[in-house]
Amino acid sequence: MYSNYTTGTRVTMGDLFPALFFSLLLATAGLYVGQSVPPALFLPLMIVEIIMIVAAMFIRRRRVVGYGFLFTFSFISGITLFPAIRDYVSHIGAPIVLQAFAVTVIAYGGAALYAGITKADFSFLGGFLFIGLIALLGMGIVSFFFPFSRTADWVYTLLGVFIFLGYTLYDFSRVVRYGVSREEVPMVVLSLYLNFVNLFLFILRLFGLNLKRD
Template sequence: MMNETVVSSSHKPYAKLFAALFSGLIVATIGLYAGQFVPRALFFPLAIVEIIMLFMMIFARKRKSMGYLMMYAFMLISGLTLYPAISYYVSALGADVVLRAAGITAIAFGGTALYAVISKRDFRFLGSFLFISVLALLAMGILQIFFPVSGTAQLIYSAFGIFIFIGYTLYDFSRLTINGFTDRDIPMIVVSIYLDIVNLFLYILRFIGVLNDD
């Protein structure tokens, strides 16, 4: 028990983590900007590359130099593949609404992360539920492609997505606070946090978009 306490209290290089997250978000933003110059036919192959890189990072997470290199490459490609969705919402809702959604995302994410860190409550029990919920989200998203659903159903789906990624934020920061982490873990942690932010942002945009249609 004493060893566990020492590990969880001493191995928390938060300054390096947030510096890496900030730099990663800058790289993703550059990718998002560059996305406007990418031919439409390349977005699907890039999405496949993004998924492959995510799995590669899981296996390479203990190699510090490789981890950071892959982290920035993943962020760049993710920014590129994010462009069609952001472009669609900017044209459908307006740039001001998208910026407002980004602000809501920042507040929701920041507040949830701070609560998990300051309260030190253990939310690790959410792991299995969140994983199953993400699979359910994916299945429901695929079904919506083939079977049209009502605006109410889309609103519930979007709200469920927001709920799930707020839960993932609690889960991820709870693990960091209780388990601790080392420098070598940072690239994979940054990618996990980035995915929490991006998915939360996209589901908030989807929620606003459905409300707008109604």
């Protein structure tokens, strides 16, 4: 999601957290607003969200993605998360959803802390993670036409958890080792935000599968 870490004034991991926190705060506000959004609008908003992600990858090649883009995306993604969160609350209960969120915060924060303390280089994960992400997207598309078996559902869910936990380690380790230009902070935060949201959704799915097993 970001091109390099070598141009402009460089900032460190600690400088990214305020923007990441505000992005998550706006997503929470969007989640609240989602309660009042007509169901017919969710699909168009999801399409807008996808277009924004694709646009971000092209925009960064020519000019910098700004904070306005980042925060607008965060708010819209919060709205589009509402149907999924509502369904999980309905099926597994609000306390379990909160537990899944707490586990996500701990796992995500632990990965960030580990990258910061050890300064380990996880750049070797890039290729494996990309291949895993393509496989994950492929499995997701197939599931629309052919419902998963229980085993395939577990494989898909665990793969998602490991991929986005891996991306969290990968992204934070690059920031720690090389820094990031101040101009590219919004783009990097967008990547970190997507890691958190996707990790949360797959951990939620994992909790749901575990309850079904019981």
